[in-house]
Amino acid sequence: MSLTEKTLTQVRDLLRNGETSSVALTEAILSRIEAVDSDVKAYVRTTADLALEQARAADARIAAGESGPLLGVPVGIKDLICSDGVETTAGSKILEGFKPPYNAFVTEKLKEAGAVIVGMTNTDEFGMGSSTEYSAYQTTSNPWDLTRVPGGSSGGSAAAVSGNMAYGSLGTDTGGSVRTPASFCNLVGIRPTYGRVSRWGVIAYASSLDQIGAFGKTVQDAAAMLGVVAGHDPRDSTSLQHPVPDYEASLTGDIKGLKIGVPKQYFVDGMNAEVEAAVRASLDVMANLGAEIHEIDLNMAEYALATYYLIATSEASSNLARYDGVRYGPRGTGKDVTETTMRTRAKFGSEVKSRIMLGTFALSSGYYDAYYGKALKARTLIIRDFEKAFEKVDVIATPTSPNTAFKIGDNTTDPLAMYLTDIYTVSLNLSAGCGLSVPCGFDSNNLPIGLQLMGNTLQEETILNAAYAYEQATDWHTKRPSL
Amino acid sequence: MSKYEAVIGLEIHAEMLTESKMFSGCRVVDSVEADPNSAVDPLSLGMPGMLPVVNRDAIEMAMKVGMALNCDINQFNAFERKNYFYPDLPKGYQITQLENPIATEGHLDIELEDGTTKRIRVTRAHMEEDTGKLSHIGKGISLVDYNRAGVPLLEIVSEPDIRSAEEALAYAAKVRQILRYTGVNTGDMEKGIIRFEANISIREAGTDVLNTRVEVKNLNSFRAMTDAINYQLKEQERIYEAGGSIDQETLGWDEEKKKTYSQRSKEDAHDYRYFPDPDLPPLFVDQDWIDRVRSEMIELPDAKVARYRDELSLSAYDADVLAEDRTVAEWFDTAVAAGGSAKKVANWIINNLFAHMNESKEEITDLKISPEGLVELIGLVDGGTINNNTAKDVLVDMLASGQSAKSIVDEKGLAQVSDDGAILEIIEKVIADNPKMAADYAGGKTKLRGAFMGFVMRELKGKGNPGIVNQLLDKALADLSESG
Numbered sequence: 001m002s003l004t005e006k007t008l009t010q011v012r013d014l015l016r017n018g019e020t021s022s023v024a025l026t027e028a029i030l031s032r033i034e035a036v037d038s039d040v041k042a043y044v045r046t047t048a049d050l051a052l053e054q055a056r057a058a059d060a061r062i063a064a065g066e067s068g069p070l071l072g073v074p075v076g077i078k079d080l081i082c083s084d085g086v087e088t089t090a091g092s093k094i095l096e097g098f099k100p101p102y103n104a105f106v107t108e109k110l111k112e113a114g115a116v117i118v119g120m121t122n123t124d125e126f127g128m129g130s131s132t133e134y135s136a137y138q139t140t141s142n143p144w145d146l147t148r149v150p151g152g153s154s155g156g157s158a159a160a161v162s163g164n165m166a167y168g169s170l171g172t173d174t175g176g177s178v179r180t181p182a183s184f185c186n187l188v189g190i191r192p193t194y195g196r197v198s199r200w201g202v203i204a205y206a207s208s209l210d211q212i213g214a215f216g217k218t219v220q221d222a223a224a225m226l227g228v229v230a231g232h233d234p235r236d237s238t239s240l241q242h243p244v245p246d247y248e249a250s251l252t253g254d255i256k257g258l259k260i261g262v263p264k265q266y267f268v269d270g271m272n273a274e275v276e277a278a279v280r281a282s283l284d285v286m287a288n289l290g291a292e293i294h295e296i297d298l299n300m301a302e303y304a305l306a307t308y309y310l311i312a313t314s315e316a317s318s319n320l321a322r323y324d325g326v327r328y329g330p331r332g333t334g335k336d337v338t339e340t341t342m343r344t345r346a347k348f349g350s351e352v353k354s355r356i357m358l359g360t361f362a363l364s365s366g367y368y369d370a371y372y373g374k375a376l377k378a379r380t381l382i383i384r385d386f387e388k389a390f391e392k393v394d395v396i397a398t399p400t401s402p403n404t405a406f407k408i409g410d411n412t413t414d415p416l417a418m419y420l421t422d423i424y425t426v427s428l429n430l431s432a433g434c435g436l437s438v439p440c441g442f443d444s445n446n447l448p449i450g451l452q453l454m455g456n457t458l459q460e461e462t463i464l465n466a467a468y469a470y471e472q473a474t475d476w477h478t479k480r481p482s483l
Numbered sequence: 484m485s486k487y488e489a490v491i492g493l494e495i496h497a498e499m500l501t502e503s504k505m506f507s508g509c510r511v512v513d514s515v516e517a518d519p520n521s522a523v524d525p526l527s528l529g530m531p532g533m534l535p536v537v538n539r540d541a542i543e544m545a546m547k548v549g550m551a552l553n554c555d556i557n558q559f560n561a562f563e564r565k566n567y568f569y570p571d572l573p574k575g576y577q578i579t580q581l582e583n584p585i586a587t588e589g590h591l592d593i594e595l596e597d598g599t600t601k602r603i604r605v606t607r608a609h610m611e612e613d614t615g616k617l618s619h620i621g622k623g624i625s626l627v628d629y630n631r632a633g634v635p636l637l638e639i640v641s642e643p644d645i646r647s648a649e650e651a652l653a654y655a656a657k658v659r660q661i662l663r664y665t666g667v668n669t670g671d672m673e674k675g676i677i678r679f680e681a682n683i684s685i686r687e688a689g690t691d692v693l694n695t696r697v698e699v700k701n702l703n704s705f706r707a708m709t710d711a712i713n714y715q716l717k718e719q720e721r722i723y724e725a726g727g728s729i730d731q732e733t734l735g736w737d738e739e740k741k742k743t744y745s746q747r748s749k750e751d752a753h754d755y756r757y758f759p760d761p762d763l764p765p766l767f768v769d770q771d772w773i774d775r776v777r778s779e780m781i782e783l784p785d786a787k788v789a790r791y792r793d794e795l796s797l798s799a800y801d802a803d804v805l806a807e808d809r810t811v812a813e814w815f816d817t818a819v820a821a822g823g824s825a826k827k828v829a830n831w832i833i834n835n836l837f838a839h840m841n842e843s844k845e846e847i848t849d850l851k852i853s854p855e856g857l858v859e860l861i862g863l864v865d866g867g868t869i870n871n872n873t874a875k876d877v878l879v880d881m882l883a884s885g886q887s888a889k890s891i892v893d894e895k896g897l898a899q900v901s902d903d904g905a906i907l908e909i910i911e912k913v914i915a916d917n918p919k920m921a922a923d924y925a926g927g928k929t930k931l932r933g934a935f936m937g938f939v940m941r942e943l944k945g946k947g948n949p950g951i952v953n954q955l956l957d958k959a960l961a962d963l964s965e966s967g
Contacts, residue, residue, distance in 0.1 A: 080532075082531065082532050088531075090531065095531065098531075100525070100530065100531070100532070101525060101530075102525055102530075102532075102533075104532060199532070199534060200532065200533075200534055201532040201533075202532050203531040203532045204531070204532065206761075207761035207762050208761035234536065235534060235536060236534050236536075237534065237535065237536050237537070237762060237763050237764060238761075238762065238764060314758060315758075315761055317566075317756075318564050318566050318575065318576050318756070318758070320575075321566060321568065321574065321575020321576060322529040322530075322531070322573060322574045322575045324568070324570065324575065326570050326627065327528045327529065327530070327573065327629075328528070328530060335623070336623070337570055337625065341568065341570075360756065363566070363756035363757075363758055364754050364756055365754045365756070368756075368758075372758060
């Protein structure tokens with residue numbers, strides 16, 4: 001196994017034992033990017049010089065006897081996560097050349113931990129998409145099949161780890177943008193409880209749904225990433241105060257007596273048979289490990305997608321109003337303020353424009369009650385749905401996506417088909433829970449399938465341990481794409 | 484306005500001069516004095532990924548004003564986004580309080596010219612953030628300064644209880660006084676720290692209909708506010724009398740032409756698309772916090788005036804004048820607490836210190852005399868050490884040098900001569916030196932008493948205690964008459 005194919009946990013051991021250095025790992029990762037990223041297009045930009053500088057600093061810390069969960073480990077971050085002095089564009093032309101004068105909270109955390117940030121990974125523009133095809137810069141390919149999408153919107157972050165161009169990465173998950181790409185790329189992707197990770201310095205799509213998530217090749221890798229970036233931040237008023245547990249220590253592999261709920265509303269006629277079979281089989285594995293499987297109801301499931309799109313687009317229509325070219329970012333030229341603003345905003349891509357228009361409509365006078373107002377009420381019912389379910393079970397298991405990775409271009413002309421990619425993931429963002437996707441098989445095209453495990457508020461340890469137990473009993477996570 | 488009466492509601496926008504901005508740690512500066520864009524941070528520039536955190540001091544200030552306006556202080560507070568595009572609005576929305584403001588249902592009693600008081604109901608007061616400032620410098624160039632962007636604002640909304648420009652002025656002046664008293668701001672209208680919007684309609688007197696109103700925005704002085712109101716009242720009367728109707732619109736005020744002008748018609752009204760700000764969870768102001776702020780509330784102008792009148796027996800005029808400004812009132816209170824007689828302290832402040840302050844453009848707290856120092860000066864007069872005229876000279880010295888009254892009196896030997904023996908000696912000397920006058924007096928020319936008094940006081944260099952001098956002189960002159 002080459003150095004880049006190893007897991008985060010494995011290279012961390014090599015670093016601790018002095019068998020490799022952060023500089024060596026970083027150079028290996030940068031060479032790998034050089035070799036394959038012209039095909040995959042996971043990174044919108046790499047920061048090789050900065051990365052090597054950070055690697056040297058990490059090596060010095062290791063030499064001084066320090067160790068840490070990510071010390072010296074090369075990682076990638078989504079192009080929505082601000083990095084002081086590094087161009088951060090949210091996958092949009094409207095932020096082309098924008099270099100924030102601040103670090104996101106998670107960037108600070110990574111830097112403090114001594115992680116090496118090798119670059120910014122591709123994203124659908126402002127996180128709006130499920131395939132990474134809506135990036136204004138490039139379309140990322142799935143390392144398992146370059147003609148297919150990696151999922152989205154954190155497709156770049158997933159493809160980077162899956163393609164052995166990073167040992168872990170950060171994404172954001174507003175409606176499934178970490179879990180779906182994890183599922184499509186045979187990775188573990190965790191979207192923690194809203195407020196567990198500070199959103200400070202992360203470019204907003206839909207503020208009440210956005211949450212930073214982490215990718216890893218294994219459950220422990222993802223747990224290590226999450227452990228570093230989780231925590232309270234007084235600069236984010238929605239940040240939770242609870243202390244951060246040691247996620248890696250929670251991975252005992254013991255799930256005897258764990259109650260797993262399977263919502264019958266998530267298994268419907270006409271769903272992809274291979275996906276259903278793989279997920280059902282994974283439930284059998286967990287039952288064999290001592291978990292109890294219960295059929296449960298999530299009655300509001302059918303309203304989740306509509307609710308999600310109304311809330312997400314409404315918030316987005318307001319969040320994106322700041323991009324007027326007056327204070328930062330490229331500015332269009334026009335004869336007056338209105339024309340200048342219009343020409344600046346012409347830099348938004350069509351999907352972003354659609355969502356701004358949808359959200360503006362949903363919030364407008366006379367329509368608010370019918371759309372945004374109703375969506376808020378539906379959201380409350382969805383939260384109650386989950387609360388009731390978690391009175392009975394510890395974990396809810398579903399497919400992560402109804403399908404495996406689709407062909408590039410297949411869904412771009414049909415927004416509804418694209419939106420359906422997220423049908424199993426959006427409910428979680430509307431609720432107060434946490435969730436992850438863990439590899440659970442392959443379809444007949446050798447494309448990865450993901451199992452989604454959802455937990456109650458701040459039950460990250462529970463879902464991570466459940467995923468870990470499953471992962472240790474299977475070998476899906478050891479498969480690598482033949483890139 | 485015989486046939487019609489005015490129906491006016493005022494919205495007052497007051498900047499709250501906290502250390503930092505409403506939702507970030509960025510410092511608040513004097514937006515007129517400071518260099519443009521010198522007090523900005525990524526949040527006040529609306530940069531991507533920046534998040535708001537509510538300023539605790541702004542909440543307390545808003546509570547204080549709410550309490551001073553006799554409002555209910557609400558425990559459940561929420562923040563909404565008001566969405567509209569303008570280059571001076573960095574985020575494309577203003578964070579404000581729509582549904583759940585900090586203060587509701589208050590009132591303020593104003594004094595009218597005829598001496599009666601009138602209650603103006605206060606609908607609400609809510610927190611929000613100010614915008615930046617746009618200046619159009621011609622040639623199609625506009626400049627924008629974001630120093631003011633994000634400065635905490637309190638919007639105070641009255642019910643349409645105001646019936647004239649005079650009432651509007653009395654109400655606005657009183658709100659301004661409360662803002663200054665509570666330390667919320669300096670009341671400096673030239674710097675746009677307080678701005679007014681007036682909702683104006685008229686109706687036939689005696690009815691209670693609410694006719695279509697116009698809203699006049701951006702009134703930046705009492706003068707502009709009263710002028711705009713009076714202009715609109717006349718204009719609306721003229722339109723109704725001509726059989727016309729009023730359009731609901733937003734107006735501006737042209738200071739040069741003394742006219743309102745149309746900014747936006749009802750059809751062009753913004754759809755602000757208010758919705759709860761997802762970056763700010765509801766804010767609970769718990770009862771303990773409200774109680775603490777209430778317990779720290781200072782005495783407000785109305786209470787001060789009443790106390791000065793009723794407990795300290797000051798005239799209504801003196802009470803008003805002293806309570807007008809919080810620093811003056813507190814200076815006065817300190818002097819009274821230090822043992823000064825209220826009436827005398829009031830006289831000295833109003834008759835002497837104010838004149839000095841007017842001339843030197845100083846605040847009372849800038850003066851070199853302290854409240855205790857004034858009380859000492861008054862004590863010297865009361866105790867007979869110096870007389871009133873000398874005291875005025877001593878005060879001038881005190882204001883110039885900062886020395887205490889006592890040390891000035893001692894240094895300059897200004898103390899009155901009250902020693903009977905010394906005074907008697909001088910009286911006898913004056914009589915002995917002026918035998919002809921003495922003889923004339925004894926012969927019945929009692930008018931000469933004044934001349935004797937003058938000679939004696941001259942000998943005493945003006946420091947003779949007038950009471951004692953009078954008494955001893957009368958006695959000596961009586962002896963003269965008897966012996967003559």
